[in-house]
Amino acid sequence: MKGFSPAYLEIYKTGELNRRIAKAEDLMESCTLCPQHCLVNRFQSRKGKCNSGAYPIVASFNPHFGEESPLVGSMGSGTIFFSNCNLKCVYCQNCDISQFGYGEEISYEALAEIMMRLQNSGCHNINFVSPTHMIYPILKALPVAIERGLNVPLVYNSGGYDSVEILKILEGIFDIYMPDFKYGDDTMAGKFSNAQRYSDIAKSALKEMHRQVGDLQTNSEGMALKGLLVRHLILPNDLAASWRVIDFIATLSKNTYLNLMDQYRPEYRAAEFSGLDRSLSHSEYMKYLEYARKKGLTRLD
Numbered sequence: 032m033k034g035f036s037p038a039y040l041e042i043y044k045t046g047e048l049n050r051r052i053a054k055a056e057d058l059m060e061s062c063t064l065c066p067q068h069c070l071v072n073r074f075q076s077r078k079g080k081c082n083s084g085a086y087p088i089v090a091s092f093n094p095h096f097g098e099e100s101p102l103v104g105s106m107g108s109g110t111i112f113f114s115n116c117n118l119k120c121v122y123c124q125n126c127d128i129s130q131f132g133y134g135e136e137i138s139y140e141a142l143a144e145i146m147m148r149l150q151n152s153g154c155h156n157i158n159f160v161s162p163t164h165m166i167y168p169i170l171k172a173l174p175v176a177i178e179r180g181l182n183v184p185l186v187y188n189s190g191g192y193d194s195v196e197i198l199k200i201l202e203g204i205f206d207i208y209m210p211d212f213k214y215g216d217d218t219m220a221g222k223f224s225n226a227q228r229y230s231d232i233a234k235s236a237l238k239e240m241h242r243q244v245g246d247l248q249t250n251s252e253g254m255a256l257k258g259l260l261v262r263h264l265i266l267p268n269d270l271a272a273s274w275r276v277i278d279f280i281a282t283l284s285k286n287t288y289l290n291l292m293d294q295y296r297p298e299y300r301a302a303e304f305s306g307l308d309r310s311l312s313h314s315e316y317m318k319y320l321e322y323a324r325k326k327g328l329t330r331l332d
């Protein structure tokens with residue numbers, strides 16, 4: 032891509048990528064790849080909270096035109112949707128994939144092949160959706176794809192429940208981080224997503240991502256080259272503590288690219304939870320948008 036030289040090529044050439052793979056492999060044996068810390072051996076069992084073993088499980092892949100505009104351009108973002116998730120959101124809009132495991136287990140080579148097919152079809156980046164529990168398979172596939180000519184930016188599109196220890200393994204590999212910051216309140220995160228200490232953990236993760244890649248940079252055509260984009264799905268009745276989310280983002284950097292998402296609708300088990308059982312109103316959304324502007328955030332999607 033114009034104006035882009037992938038850092039992961041350097042990491043590959045120096046042999047550092049193999050060292051990173053070895054570190055991830057160690058963490059898989061008593062899994063602490065994410066803050067759920069299930070301590071299961073992923074080479075022998077799928078009994079962790081993400082129900083995943085050592086191989087990639089892919090639900091779908093395609094050029095995607097619904098992502099943020101700096102990722103999409105004219106040819107789309109090369110999106111790979113992994114099955115399962117390290118979060119258990121009761122309102123998940125993709126619960127067949129994230130909670131019921133729809134998808135196919137494939138080899139590392141097949142994952143590399145998918146990456147190449149997306150790049151060869153003209154996609155501007157490879158966008159790994161729900162990568163946190165799939166870090167090891169992604170790293171295993173990467174050298175194969177690099178050998179075959181991979182050269183577009185890699186996007187880490189996570190739920191924000193990522194540990195700093197793992198993110199350090201990924202430094203220089205992912206050019207673009209696009210985490211959710213789902214909740215500004217730990218109680219809500221525990222209740223609705225089964226994620227303990229989510230808010231603190233996501234804050235630490237976002238700080239580390241920002242340290243690595245900084246604010247979003249684009250080329251002359253407006254395409255994302257490197258940096259951080261943050262997504263926040265506003266829940267009705269302030270159940271995501273969105274004020275606190277916005278406060279934190281504004282502190283991280285006023286130049287943060289923030290997508291405040293208004294498309295919440297009650298799906299999956301949402302009707303069981305008081306307050307989650309209706310869509311977001313337009314006036315609720317506008318309140319948060321105005322607040323983000325007031326806090327000095329200008330790159331709002």
Ligand code: SF4
Nearest residue numbers: 062065068069079081
């Ligand atoms: S990646 Fe999966 S098995 Fe590992 S700690 Fe997270 S949820 Fe548990």
